[in-house]
Amino acid sequence: MSNVTKITGFILMGFSDVPELQTVCGLFFLVMYLAVIMSNFLIITLITLDLKLQTPMYFFLKNLSLLDVLFISVPIPNFFINSITHNNSISILGCALQVILMTSFASGDLFVLTAMSYDRYIAICSPLHYEAIMSRSNCVLMAGVSWATGVLFGTLYTACTFSMPFCGSCVIAQFFCDVPSLLRISCSDTLVVIYTSLGIGVCLGISCFICVVISYFYIFSTVLKIRTTKGQSKAFATCLPHLTVFSVFIATACFDYLKPPSNTASIADRVFSVLYIVLPPSLNPVIYSLRNTDIKGALRRLQQNLCPRRLLHLTVQSICPRYSGSHFTNKFYNY
16 A cells, blocks of 8 residues: 555745745735725725616626625735745645635626626617616626525535545645645546536636627627717727626636646746736726726715815814905815
8 A cells, every 4th residue: 555645734835935035925915905905995885885876787896896805805815924924834624715715706706797798788789678677686686696606616616626635745836725736736546526517617617708709799789880989989988898807807717727737837827826816806996997987976976075175165264264254265166
């Protein structure tokens, strides 16, 4: 009988073995994490508080931002703590928790993006039936199905992955637990179970991709029939942000999970993983805020509500009573 040592925990490799560089990497990732969290929470706050953003498109965008926040909150804080304490060990339970959460939130992202493409299809191709089809109850149902399906697939994927025995090396060549790295250290003679769950995930991903492609085929066909350039530009402006976010998400996921398998991990694998984790959540609020007049208007209204001009006027009058006359009032508002 061969001498096989059963693994009770894992070691996350990270980006460097030098303690000083580990600390620098941890701080760099913390800054990126805080920027992503604040920008996505700003989107969630604006959509929640502003009445003009209570539409199906922004309802799905709020769900997408929330999923992005939860997704990036799984690996980055743990990596920061490991970099500061210089302790890269993780238990099997902690590793399984990372896999199930990240897989669930990533799958939920994909399904919400698919629902957003359907929303754009109905808005442009069937505008007269939009309110009836995209009612609040239907939107809540689609969002609920997206979350539930993501959790179901994440649970299945994680259960299949950790049903395999791990032996030999306990080093995971990543800064978080991911399935490709776990497959490298598996000593199972057969990987039928994990490849079956992977096949289910690929089928779900391809199905969502086909649905988005079909939706945009009809969307572009309808938009090109619009006679005015202004109408075409307005229609494209509501679709291009979603199409960009979806394309970035699919591209980074394919680079990270569908690359050819290898026995050793390179620095390129870790770079692709960083792009997969950080790029979609960071681009989502940037794309939807820089070119979206509704978001910009909501932000201006929020700023006015937090610091109204009348309150500033009264504060200045209380500080400088001698300028409380009509001369100051006229000068203030003219400014």
